[in-house]
Structure formats: C-alpha cells, structure tokens
Amino acid sequence: xxxxxxxxxxxxxxxxxxxxxxxxxxxxxxxxxxxxxxxxxxxxxxxxxxxxxxxxxxxxxxxxxxxxxxxxxxxxxxxxxxxxxxxxxxxxxxxxxxxxxxxxxxxxxxxxxxxxxxxxxxxxxxxxxxxxxxxxxxxxxxxxxxxxxxxxxxxxxxxxxxxxxxxxxxxxxxxxxxxxxxxxxxxxxxxxxxxxxxxxxxxxxxxxxxxxxxxxxxxxxxxxxxxxxxxxxxxxxxxxxxxxxxxxxxxxxxxxxxxxxxxxxxxxxxxxxxxxxxxxxxxxxxxxxxxxxxxxxxxxxxxxxxxxxxxxxxxxxxxxxxxxxxxxxxxxxxxxxxxxxxxxxxxxxxxxxxxxxxxxxxxxx
Amino acid sequence: xxxxxxxxxxxxxxxxxxxxxxxxxxxxxxxxxxxxxxxxxxxxxxxxxxxxxxxxxxxxxxxxxxxxxxxxxxxxxxxxxxxxxxxxxxxxxxxxxxxxxxxxxxxxxxxxxxxxxxxxxxxxxxxxxxxxxxxxxxxxxxxxxxxxxxxxxxxxxxxxxxxxxxxxxxxxxxxxxxxxxxxxxxxxxxxxxxxxxxxxxxxxxxxxxxxxxxxxxxxxxxxxxxxxxxxxxxxxxxxxxxxxxxxxxxxxxxxxxxxxxxxxxxxxxxxxx
Ligand SMILES: Nc1ncnc2c1ncn2[C@@H]1O[C@H](COP(=O)(O)OP(=O)(O)O)[C@@H](O)[C@H]1O
Ligand SMILES: [Mg+2]
Numbered sequence: 001x002x003x004x005x006x007x008x009x010x011x012x013x014x015x016x017x018x019x020x021x022x023x024x025x026x027x028x029x030x031x032x033x034x035x036x037x038x039x040x041x042x043x044x045x046x047x048x049x050x051x052x053x054x055x056x057x058x059x060x061x062x063x064x065x066x067x068x069x070x071x072x073x074x075x076x077x078x079x080x081x082x083x084x085x086x087x088x089x090x091x092x093x094x095x096x097x098x099x100x101x102x103x104x105x106x107x108x109x110x111x112x113x114x115x116x117x118x119x120x121x122x123x124x125x126x127x128x129x130x131x132x133x134x135x136x137x138x139x140x141x142x143x144x145x146x147x148x149x150x151x152x153x154x155x156x157x158x159x160x161x162x163x164x165x166x167x168x169x170x171x172x173x174x175x176x177x178x179x180x181x182x183x184x185x186x187x188x189x190x191x192x193x194x195x196x197x198x199x200x201x202x203x204x205x206x207x208x209x210x211x212x213x214x215x216x217x218x219x220x221x222x223x224x225x226x227x228x229x230x231x232x233x234x235x236x237x238x239x240x241x242x243x244x245x246x247x248x249x250x251x252x253x254x255x256x257x258x259x260x261x262x263x264x265x266x267x268x269x270x271x272x273x274x275x276x277x278x279x280x281x282x283x284x285x286x287x288x289x290x291x292x293x294x295x296x297x298x299x300x301x302x303x304x305x306x307x308x309x310x311x312x313x314x315x316x317x318x319x320x321x322x323x324x325x326x327x328x329x330x331x332x333x334x335x336x337x338x339x340x341x342x343x344x345x346x347x348x349x350x351x352x353x354x355x356x357x358x359x360x361x362x363x364x365x
Numbered sequence: 366x367x368x369x370x371x372x373x374x375x376x377x378x379x380x381x382x383x384x385x386x387x388x389x390x391x392x393x394x395x396x397x398x399x400x401x402x403x404x405x406x407x408x409x410x411x412x413x414x415x416x417x418x419x420x421x422x423x424x425x426x427x428x429x430x431x432x433x434x435x436x437x438x439x440x441x442x443x444x445x446x447x448x449x450x451x452x453x454x455x456x457x458x459x460x461x462x463x464x465x466x467x468x469x470x471x472x473x474x475x476x477x478x479x480x481x482x483x484x485x486x487x488x489x490x491x492x493x494x495x496x497x498x499x500x501x502x503x504x505x506x507x508x509x510x511x512x513x514x515x516x517x518x519x520x521x522x523x524x525x526x527x528x529x530x531x532x533x534x535x536x537x538x539x540x541x542x543x544x545x546x547x548x549x550x551x552x553x554x555x556x557x558x559x560x561x562x563x564x565x566x567x568x569x570x571x572x573x574x575x576x577x578x579x580x581x582x583x584x585x586x587x588x589x590x591x592x593x594x595x596x597x598x599x600x601x602x603x604x605x606x607x608x609x610x611x612x613x614x615x616x617x618x619x620x621x622x623x624x625x626x627x628x629x630x631x632x633x634x635x636x637x638x
Contacts, residue, residue: 308474362524
C-alpha cells in the first residue's frame with residue numbers, strides 16, 4: 001500500500017477494461033451477434049420499419065416483465081409467479097371492465113393495486129419465513145394459475161375465456177395509452193412527406209408505435225436511472241449482494257425486497273392490461289411460461305442468480321434478443337421450432353459469461 | 366522498537382468522561398449464558414481493547430453496544446444518560462459505528478457504493494433527487510488516500526481489495542460519518558503482518574482524531590501495540606480493566622485463557638504462545 005504506485009495503477013484501467021465491467025456488456029454483444037445473424041440469414045423485410053415493430057412488440061411485452069424480474073433478481077430474490085400473475089391480473093382487470101363496467105380510470109389503478117397486494121403476499125411470506133423465494137413463488141405459480149381458471153369460470157359461467165373487453169372500453173379516454181399505436185399523426189405525416197412506406201391508398205404501412213414499446217423503453221430508462229443514480233438503487237444492489245451487511249449499514253432491506261416483489265407483480269399487471277386490451281379478451285393461459293422467459297432475458301442481461309449484480313438495461317437488450325429470435329426465424333428458411341434450442345443456448349452462454357465476469361469484478365480466481 | 370511502543374501516544378485520557386458506559390451487561394440466548402455481567406466503558410481519544418479467546422462473548426458484547434442485540438440485563442449509558450438502541454441505525458445515528466467481523470461490505474459493489482451504503486449523498490429534490498456521484502467518488506478517493514490507500518478508481522469493486530484494504534475502507538467509512546465511538550471486531554485476525562500493521566496505524570490515526578476506539582482481538586500483541594486500556598473477557602465474565610503499563614503480555618495471555626491452564630501450557634511450550 002505504498003503511495004507511489006498510484007499513477008500507473010490509475011492508467012492501467014483502460015476504457016476497454018471499464019467496458020468489460022458493465023453487466024450489460026454480454027447482452028449488448030449478444031444483440032449485435034443476433035442482429036448480424038438475421039441480417040445474413042433473414043429476408044430483408046425483417047429490418048424494415050414494419051419488421052422492426054413486428055419483433056419489438058413481443059420483445060416489449062416480455063421486456064416489461066423482464067425489467068421487473070431483473071430488479072428483483074439484483075435485489076436477491078426470484079419471482080416464478082409473474083407468468084401466472086399476468087393471467088390473474090388479466091382476470092381481475094377483465095372482470096372489472098366487462099362484468100362490473102368500471103371505467104379504465106379506476107380499473108387500471110385497481111388492477112395495479114391488486115397485483116401489488118398479491119406481490120406483497122409473496123414478499124411477506126419470503127421475508128417472514130426466510131425460505132428461498134424460488135420455492136415460495138413456485139407455489140404461487142400454481143396457485144395463481146389455478147385461481148385464474150376458477151375465477152374465469154366463475155365470471156363467465158363456465159368458460160375459460162372472458163370476452164367483450166374491446167366493446168367495454170370503446171371510447172374510454174385512457175384506452176389509447178394502453179392499447180393500439182402511439183403517435184398515429186406523426187406516422188401519417190411521415191408517410192405524407194414520403195419518409196416511410198405507404199399502402200397504395202396513401203396510409204402508412206406502420207400506423208404508429210405499439211404502446212407497449214413506449215412503456216418498455218420508458219420503464220427501462222426509469223429502472224436504469226433508479227438503479228444507477230438514486231439511493232434506492234444502491235439499496236437494491238446492497239440488499240441482493242449481502243442482506244446482513246446491508247442492514248447492518250442501515251439499508252432497509254425488508255422494505256426494499258417487499259417493494260421489489262410488489263413492483264414485479266405490477267409489471268405483470270401492466271402486461272396483462274396491455275395484452276388483454278390488445279386481444280379484447282382474457283384467458284387462463286395468458287402469460288404462460290413468461291416467468292422463465294423473463295428470467296432468461298434478465299440473465300442474458302447480466303443478472304446473477306445469486307443477486308447483487310446485473311442491470312435493467314441489460315434485461316432490455318435481453319428482451320430484444322428474445323423478440324428477434326422468436327419472430328426472426330419466420331423470416332428465415334429455418335424451422336421455427338429452433339427457437340427453443342436457440343433460447344436455451346443463449347441462456348447457457350450467458351450464465352457462463354456472467355460467471356466469468358463476476359470473477360473478474362470481484363477479483364476472484 | 367518493540368511492537369508495544371510503536372503506536373503508543375503517551376498519556377491516556379483518564380480525565381475525560383466516558384462516551385459509552387456499559388454496566389453489568391448480561392445476555393442469554395435461550396439457556397446459553399453468553400455474557401454474565403460485563404462492565405466496560407470507552408472515553409474519547411482512547412483505544413480500549415476487549416480481549417478474549419474465541420467464544421468468550423466479545424462479539425455478543427459489542428453487538429449489544431451497537432444496537433444489534435438487546436441486553437438481557439444491565440445498563441447502557443451514553444454521555445452519562447441511560448440509552449437503549451433498537452437497531453444498528455439508532456446506534457449509528459448516536460455516533461457508535463461498528464466494523465463487524467464480517468465487515469458489512471459487499472464484494473460485488475464498488476468501493477464508492479459500499480462506502481456510502483445506507484447513507485448516500487444526494488442532490489436535487491423530490492423527483493430529481495439523485496445520487497451525488499461526483500461527491501461520492503471524490504470523497505472516497507480523498508478519504509482512502511488519507512488512510513494511505515490509493516484506489517485505481519472509485520468504482521473498483523471491493524472484492525478486488527485485500528483484506529487489510531477492506532478493513533481500512535470500513536474504518537474510513539465509520540470515521541467519515543462522524544463516529545464518536547468506533548468498534549472494531551477482530552480487525553486484524555485474518556490479516557498478514559504488513560496488513561495488520563497498516564490497520565493498527567489506521568486505528569492510531571483515528572484515535573488521534575478524538576474518536577474512542579473499542580478494539581476487539583484475541584491477539585495480545587496486536588492489542589498491546591495500540592491499546593490504552595485492556596479488558597479481558599473469559600466465558601462471558603470480565604476480571605476488570607487494566608491500564609497500559611500496568612500489565613504484561615504474559616499476564617494478559619493468562620487472563621484470556623482463564624489463569625492456570627495457560628500457565629501450565631506455557632511451561633511446556635517455553636513461553637512461546
Ligand atoms: N445468536 C446467538 N444464539 C445463540 N448463541 C449465540 C449467539 N451468538 C453467540 N452465541 C454464543 O455466545 C457465545 C459467545 O460468542 P461470541 O460473542 O461470538 O464470541 P467471540 O466473539 O468472543 O468469539 C458462544 O458460545 C456462541 O455460541
Ligand atoms: Mg467474534
């Protein structure tokens with residue numbers, strides 16, 4: 001610890017090695033790789049504006065979940081119930097809108113509060129029992145899926161699908177924020193001046209940006225800001241890194257974890273609201289297996305399964321990779337079912353890569 | 366120069382009133398009696414060593430001092446007034462900072478984020494309230510340089526620091542946040558010779574700033590190197606407090622082992638323990 005060695009040690013940290021320390025590096029590299037792959041193998045229409053919206057829409061729906069999941073994972077916990085939560089929140093929302101005729105102005109906040117409440121049940125069981133969140137939320141994966149089925153049958157008198165959402169929200173002032181496309185005027189104008197492709201009648205081929213993409217980008221930006229630039233972000237890293245050390249240093253660990261469980265559930269509810277409005281109905285399979293896809297996207301984004309490390313922007317990239325692979329294969333001559341192989345492979349590479357990065361960051365050998 | 370004169374700074378501050386006074390503290394865990402009536406105090410600018418073998422109850426005792434545990438019996442006086450801490454945060458706010466045996470540091474997080482963990486500086490208000498990253502980085506680089514450690518960058522992960530450097534970060538953090546009493550739980554037990562002497566030097570710096578240091582150790586030589594007063598714990602009991610100069614290394618060693626047993630051992634090992 002002599003003071004003379006300071007200067008060359010300072011210089012030794014190059015821009016490149018700083019970049020290597022970013023948790024989202026792997027996801028960014030993966031995204032570039034996948035883009036190059038499809039640029040070579042896929043039909044060129046994949047990278048038109050319409051093609052872009054095509055793969056960004058599922059990416060966004062997954063990404064909203066994945067960003068919530070990534071924050072929770074950084075905070076040191078898992079939530080395997082988010083997929084089922086999408087169905088359960090979808091049911092609650094559908095019943096509000098269709099059965100009880102509640103306007104969106106009330107139905108949306110009610111659905112979010114309801115989801116937050118269910119998330120807090122997950123959280124309090126985990127916090128009080130000290131059991132791994134993996135097992136507690138696995139129980140809720142089944143409980144919520146089952147309740148969704150039972151609830152749907154109750155609400156519809158025996159069906160597993162609740163229809164009539166579109167008619168019920170017709171003309172609601174909040175509907176445009178949660179369904180359809182944003183900025184239609186802008187896209188018409190762009191078509192008018194010839195900047196984007198149009199149909200023969202002059203209408204733009206892409207009528208606007210699907211609202212989930214706007215939500216996805218906004219949530220990714222806010223989550224990244226909170227993580228990297230606010231005290232709460234520091235507490236999330238600390239709670240996940242070592243909860244005893246964190247609470248001994250004055251971090252409100254229990255509150256943070258509880259808030260993260262609630263937030264993750266709210267992300268699931270938002271996806272439920274958007275997709276239910278989009279489909280005009282809700283059913284019991286909504287969000288099926290999304291918990292795994294969200295966790296995969298978060299891991300590809302650099303989150304460690306052990307917590308305390310990761311990034312929201314990484315989960316953002318991870319979700320886009322996911323969307324590109326799901327949709328992109330249709331633009332190629334490959335069998336679509338390669339998708340699952342691709343996904344598993346990406347997950348494996350990401351985990352190996354993250355493990356190496358973690359060792360590098362902690363100086364472990 | 367021998368170890369025990371290196372960091373000694375002359376006259377102990379016997380005249381000053383204690384910052385914290387613990388009287389007849391008892392702590393039971395179920396039917397385990399971890400502490401059976403221990404009294405201890407610490408004054409500004411002194412280093413009071415709490416010595417004892419593994420399992421003697423040292424960590425339990427200081428956890429009561431720092432608000433982690435509540436005593437089963439006994440009294441805590443803070444600046445002369447009775448006090449009861451409900452959480453580490455309470456104690457921290459009163460000015461009692463603790464560097465726990467496990468350091469309370471997170472290897473995956475940067476030095477700057479660890480340094481300010483739980484007490485992050487912010488700028489702006491309401492929705493624009495955000496971390497003052499520049500201040501965090503600046504303070505960390507300055508404070509660490511003050512302690513003789515040159516970080517490569519403030520975002521260097523704590524996991525890449527050596528044990529002694531981590532210990533120093535933890536101490537620097539406590540002092541920066543205005544600790545009046547600094548409790549160090551076995552800060553040297555896992556360190557090599559060089560790192561140990563760095564940490565001992567750090568303790569000396571901190572003491573000279575008027576902080577009361579509680580230094581826990583099971584190594585008598587480390588304690589003698591910086592200590593002004595010495596209290597030995599043995600199986601949850603104390604046999605009183607000795608001033609520097611009143612007691613020898615051998616005597617302390619004997620007290621720690623509970624008298625006779627070590628005296629016997631020492632005979633066969635020829636005084637090398
Ligand atoms: N939370 C606890 N529950 C039960 N027993 C404990 C607990 N903490 C400490 N002890 C017991 O109290 C005694 C003193 O432990 P400790 O204070 O850690 O000793 P030291 O730090 O001196 O090595 C030990 O016998 C230990 O097993
Ligand atoms: Mg101990």
